[in-house]
Amino acid sequence: MINSSFSSLDWFIFLAYFGVLAFSSYLFSKAKITSSREYFTASNTMPMLTVAISILATSQSAATFLGVPEFSYAHNFTLLGFYFSSLLAVIFVAKYFVPKFYEMNAITVYELLENRYGASAKRQAGLMFLVGRVMASGARLYIAALAISMILFLDISFVHMMISIFILVLGALAYTYFGGVKSVILSDIIQAITYISAGLVVVFYLYTSLDGVDIVAVLNANDKLVFIDTSLDGKFSIIGLLSGWLLLNIAAFGLDQDMTQRVLTCKNRDEASRSLIVSILFTIPIVLLFLIIGALLFVHYESADVVQKFDGEKITIFMYYILNEMPEGVRGFVTVGAIAAALSSTNSVLGAMASVAIEDLYKPWKLKQMPATDERHFIKASRNAVLIFAVILSCMAILSYFWQRYSELSLIGFALGVMAFAYTGLLGVFFSAVFTKRGSVKTVPYALLGGFLTVLAFEPYTFGLSIGFAWQITIGTVVSFAIMQLKTEEKG
Numbered sequence: 001m002i003n004s005s006f007s008s009l010d011w012f013i014f015l016a017y018f019g020v021l022a023f024s025s026y027l028f029s030k031a032k033i034t035s036s037r038e039y040f041t042a043s044n045t046m047p048m049l050t051v052a053i054s055i056l057a058t059s060q061s062a063a064t065f066l067g068v069p070e071f072s073y074a075h076n077f078t079l080l081g082f083y084f085s086s087l088l089a090v091i092f093v094a095k096y097f098v099p100k101f102y103e104m105n106a107i108t109v110y111e112l113l114e115n116r117y118g119a120s121a122k123r124q125a126g127l128m129f130l131v132g133r134v135m136a137s138g139a140r141l142y143i144a145a146l147a148i149s150m151i152l153f154l155d156i157s158f159v160h161m162m163i164s165i166f167i168l169v170l171g172a173l174a175y176t177y178f179g180g181v182k183s184v185i186l187s188d189i190i191q192a193i194t195y196i197s198a199g200l201v202v203v204f205y206l207y208t209s210l211d212g213v214d215i216v217a218v219l220n221a222n223d224k225l226v227f228i229d230t231s232l233d234g235k236f237s238i239i240g241l242l243s244g245w246l247l248l249n250i251a252a253f254g255l256d257q258d259m260t261q262r263v264l265t266c267k268n269r270d271e272a273s274r275s276l277i278v279s280i281l282f283t284i285p286i287v288l289l290f291l292i293i294g295a296l297l298f299v300h301y302e303s304a305d306v307v308q309k310f311d312g313e314k315i316t317i318f319m320y321y322i323l324n325e326m327p328e329g330v331r332g333f334v335t336v337g338a339i340a341a342a343l344s345s346t347n348s349v350l351g352a353m354a355s356v357a358i359e360d361l362y363k364p365w366k367l368k369q370m371p372a373t374d375e376r377h378f379i380k381a382s383r384n385a386v387l388i389f390a391v392i393l394s395c396m397a398i399l400s401y402f403w404q405r406y407s408e409l410s411l412i413g414f415a416l417g418v419m420a421f422a423y424t425g426l427l428g429v430f431f432s433a434v435f436t437k438r439g440s441v442k443t444v445p446y447a448l449l450g451g452f453l454t455v456l457a458f459e460p461y462t463f464g465l466s467i468g469f470a471w472q473i474t475i476g477t478v479v480s481f482a483i484m485q486l487k488t489e490e491k492g
Contacts, residue, residue: 006152010332014152017336020190021171021343028186029178036363036378039180040107040355041265046185048271048278054262055279056286057188057344059252062144065195065341068287070316072294076226078236082249083287085241087280089249094273096434097254102269107359109260116433118441119364125426126360128448129257130353132422134389137258137349138396144168144342145397146313151322151335156311158401165397168339169390172347176386181265181355184347191340198337199289205330206296218299225295233468244470247477251423255430258352297321313404349393354385424473425451428480439484451480 006014033039071079097109104111110129114122145164146156153160175187207215219225229237236245253259253276266272297317308315310323322334358381366373366381425448432439432447439447454476460466 006332006335007328009329010335013329013332014336017194017339018171021174021187024187024190025174025179025183028175028183031179031182033180033379035375036358036382037107039379039382040261040351040359042180042182042185044265044267046182046262046265046267048266048275050185050189051262051266051272051275052278052282053192054185054188054348055253055259055275056282057192058259058262058348059279059283060192060195060286060341061140061345062147062338062342063140065290065338066147066316066318068290069294069297069318072224072291073298073317074294076224077288077291077295078226078229078234079291080227080284080287081229081236081238081241082245083280083284085245086249086253086283087277088242089246090253090276090280092250093254094276097430098263098273098276099269100434101260101264102272106264108257108356109255109264110257110356110360113429113433113444117439117444121429121441121444122360124445124448125429126356128422128425128452129356132418133258133349133353134392134396135418137346138393139400141165141168141342141346141393142397142400144338144346147319147338148335148342150310150315150319151331151338154323156313161401162398165394168342168346169394171339171343172350173386173390175343176347176350176354177383180382181261181351184351185262185265187347188344191344194340195337195344196286196289198334198340199286199293201330201333202293203289203296205327206293206300210296210299213299215296215299218302219295222298222302224298235468240468240470244468244473247427247473248420248423248470251427252419255423255426256352256419257356258349261348261352261355293318346393350386350389353389354382357385357389358382420469420473421452421455421476422448423451424455424476425449425480427451427477428482428484431477431481432484436485438486438488440487443484443487447480447483450483451476454479 035043037043068079097112100112101109104115106112108126110122110125113125142165145161145168148164148167149156149160152164175183179186216225229235231237232239234240263272263276266275294317300321301317306317306320308317308320310319315323322331326334358378362381362385363378366377428447428451429439429444455472456462458465458467458472458475
């Protein structure tokens with residue numbers, strides 16, 4: 001039986017949160033922007049700790065806010081291994097990629113490929129990123145809107161889904177459009193504090209509600225307190241964490257403009273490198289916090305008959321708890337926590353996609369056509385790009401809504417993996433550019449496509465093959481890298 005809709009206290013918390021968003025977006029957007037570089041990199045003025053918190057916030061989303069507890073509820077704590085793999089990945093990125101980005105004074109990471117292979121290589125990598133990001137982030141926006149609609153309206157009708165999408169996109173635009181990346185980074189601090197606080201409140205409430213229950217004994221009896229996967233084929237086995245998952249994290253933190261844009265706002269390469277490492281050191285205890293929520297929910301529902309469905313949609317155990325048992329006040333706070341997690345990932349992707357579209361694609365073309373074009377034009381173009389991508393992501397979210405209802409193939413499952421499809425090609429190309437003298441502008445598109453097609457070939461819905469996700473990433477990267485080695489360096 002689902003609880004009644006928002007109480008007066010819940011609505012007060014909800015509206016107070018948006019009041020803070022409105023005031024802070026106005027405050028952060030007051031500074032005058034004088035160039036597209038300043039709009040996209042804050043002219044390299046952001047403090048290391050601020051950037052680290054922003055990276056932390058960007059790496060989280062509504063899907064992780066609700067999904068991490070689901071993992072510990074259904075399995076155990078081995079998901080933590082993924083974040084220790086992330087730590088190894090950012091150390092690698094800090095050592096080999098960040099110095100090169102700062103040597104070039106880069107605005108986007110794909111400028112490294114232009115420097116190595118030529119302008120068309122940068123364009124091709126940028127386009128690969130944009131296509132993947134539209135699919136993946138549009139699907140994430142849909143998932144976040146799904147959660148917000150369930151909580152606010154107790155249904156997922158089309159009208160209420162549209163309102164939820166509008167709320168999230170408007171919140172993201174409030175920071176991104178006027179203030180650029182500086183405004184986004186500062187807002188991420190608010191979002192991080194909000195959803196971490198929401199997690200702490202839930203843990204406290206759940207823990208106190210289990211008074212008299214031996215929580216550790218229940219979890220031990222059900223093998224929930226496992227932190228390391230020592231199997232050979234487990235999802236987060238040590239082999240997987242040191243191969244495919246490691247490669248995935250290298251791509252996410254070093255080759256994906258969505259995450260790396262924050263790194264490029266630091267004062268110098270040393271602070272940029274430290275910001276990456278510190279962000280993961282912050283992330284690990286926060287992920288542990290949400291895994292604890294899932295473990296407490298397992299104890300709470302140990303003998304209950306839980307049907308994790310809502311209007312035909314499968315929901316996480318945390319969402320089930322929010323909808324059915326969470327008390328007023330706490331429910332409102334958790335709702336703004338989910339919105340905060342969604343906003344921190346949505347506003348970042350708008351700025352990242354706009355930076356690639358303008359700096360890697362539009363600006364070189366425009367300056368070639370009209371060399372005297374001034375910065376005011378590119379600032380306006382940058383803001384227009386943010387608006388355009390906001391509309392595109394909204395359309396992708398709406399497409400996901402209908403696809404989920406009328407197709408047996410899960411677009412969400414595919415779309416959330418699209419960045420991994422793109423990552424394999426980018427990894428092969430970047431590894432070739434940084435660690436070898438081989439590769440050329442002609443091999444770049446084949447390497448990008450080769451990595452994508454390799455992962456696609458191993459998806460069950462393609463040829464019926466099924467291998468672990470970590471192995472898909474590893475093999476796809478090897479294929480892409482091998483293609484780059486077929487030809488010696490040639491710029492174009």
